[in-house]
Amino acid sequence: MAQKTVPVLIVGGGIGGLGAALALALQGIPSRVLEQASGFGEIGAGIQLGPNVFRMFHRLGISDAIEKRAVFVDKIIMMDAVAGTPITEVPLGKPFRERFGQPYAVIHRADLHRALLDACEARGELISLETKTSVTSVRDTDDGVVAVTGDGSEISGAALIGADGLWSSVRAYVADDGPPRVSGHVAYRAVLPMEQVPKEMRWNAATLWAGPRIHLVHYPLRNGELMNLVAVFHSDRYVEGWNAPGEVDELLRWFKDIDPRPLSLIDLVSEWRMWVLCDRDPISKWSRGRTTLLGDAAHPMLQYFAQGACMALEDAVCLADKVTAADGDYGEAFKAYQAERYLRTGRVQLMARFLGDIYHAKDVERELRNQMLAGRTPETSYQGLAWLYDGP
Template sequence: MGTTPSPSRGRTGRPASADGTYALVAGGGIGGLTAALALAGAGREVVLLERAAEFTEIGAGLQVGPNATRMMDRLGLLDQLLDVAVLPRYGVMRHAVTGEPLTRLDLGDAFRTRYGYPYVVVHRSDLLGILVGACRAQPLIHLENNKLVTAAWADEDGAGVRCSDGSSYRAQLLVGADGLHSVVRTLVSDDAPVPSGFVAYRGTLPMHEVKTEVADQDVVLWVGPGLHLIQYPVRRSEIYNQVAVFRSDSFARGEAEVGGVEELTERFATTCAEVQKHVSRIDRGRNWPIYDRDPLDTWTHGRAVLLGDAAHPMLQYLGQGACQALEDALALADAVRGAGGDLGAALRGYEDTRLRLAGLCQTRARMWGQVWHTGDPVTLALRDRFMRGRRADDYTELDWLYAERTAGAAAERAAS
């Protein structure tokens, strides 16, 4: 994705590890890049360290709710996002075994009027490319690749990291955006990722291969006992994204090789013919065991702070992993700007704004996964009856997540 700055010097030509650097961001995914952009927008110099040789995203499709498109607008990048994204008409839920429709959510004008911003679906690499381009255009941001963070430290006077190549960096603030297996998180907690027991297969197809078989302007979710399939178009409807997820017995048993192709086929053998046909087309060369972590009571240690999956990795059932990272990044920059030179006050303000709501997303995502995947006859009957009875423009269950307000107020309302 173009050239990157020298690993020893940033854009200004001065050593990127100089003590005058305000913020050091560990991790060059969506959360880390957005944090760098937001902090630079607040006038702070940022060094970002990415472990890979290039900026890449694993996976394909990404759902971006109005809480996140609102953040992209604040960054001045919403038009670029809309240029490569798809604005779906409906979110549709169907029964994976019977094939019958259960409910749909109107994502059109009424939705955008209520929340002020659209719901879009986009290829992960397209969003990442937009963020990388914006970072490279910002003189206060220094991007460094091939920097695998292996150790981190922080106290009340500063923070820093050491990388696998022997280099070390320090700054006034260390932002841990280094994902599920975050090194920076070890400063805050000694917890471990929590296995969900589910495995995902992901892939895309050229739209012309499925054009006559799919609703090409909808997000379609098929739910069944112990499994689901989600589908939607991305990249201006040029390609079709699919993710098949199932409860894996081999994953639950802790085997070295989990969720193999035979297990995928066996689990989806109980679904309707349409679902089986779609699943048969998904790339089977790789799968992803799914983990999250329990919510934390704090994201800070000294002058180190967490965001995104490093702070609150969550299951995918709310479509909020990247969205919450975007909100984190803007909230952190707002707190830094609002606190002036008091970094301790900025970190406390950031936690006050974000910690509870993101934790709520973690726990509610787990609950929604249970609802999607239930095999209990009573729960199934109640779920399906509720879903069939709701209106397409009933957004009351989404206000806590999507409405524009402070995150703390959103969490208070959701918990009440």
């Protein structure tokens, strides 16, 4: 059995890694967070927060910090990008909060990361935050684990959590299932000052314009001072790419025939950042001995369900609970953790793929989508989301 005085090694200092460190610290378990970058930070812009992750914020003690930084949108809207007409919407007001017990919001990714980082730094006696530490391999020992870094040095710990994202080196040790799946979809991201956005487009909503093999998402950030934009289209030109400069001409070729209102938002952006969207098939084996996976390292998913960060923080809280319940037997704790999590996260992974097909429907499929979603009542929408938002 591992001693509580020996720290758990956490590879990766993103949202999932910091969430795991904080969840463990709240149960008296020390950790060392090993981040390969020169500092702790997040690249990207807006993310959406469902009621399920607000329960995790309460468990982690960061609810107040999140509520100060988040924007509580009035509704989720799906629009037909070609016709410019509404398809369906989900109201997020009082009935939604009463149904799920928590709100729905959007937040800048960096602000969520900052809230977690502040909470971790406040628990410095239990959490060591270490930068410029790239873990290249892992091995189990008789009484713990060893992480080998890029310079050949070795770091020992009671156990190890791989929270190192889509291209996880820890996953290669645990599952050895090759590279991620390239989806054939590309996301262009940008943030606009809200003062540049036409007043008629300053919607307090998480809005998705669905078009043939394309979609555009926009919503406000930082007290309505910014607008987050994500434009997605199909492309087989790229195998990988992350935070790379986007080609405006390529984007406009895909979106030139959409309704003038969303097109006007695209035209306001002078610089886009491009991500090639990848995921993996769900697996049930997240752990090997005293090593386990968390977040995108365990279950990378397409962004279409807006649940990546939410699932990572659910993982973090569940994992800490299982470690405490197993009285420090990390091997047993990690088995219990993956058993509780893999079907839920696998469902989100597959649902995200399905939603991509729904958003990007064309021709008759587009017409059928619009017909089937027309006239949905709020309660019908809430029932369809209950399995996700009532959990975990």
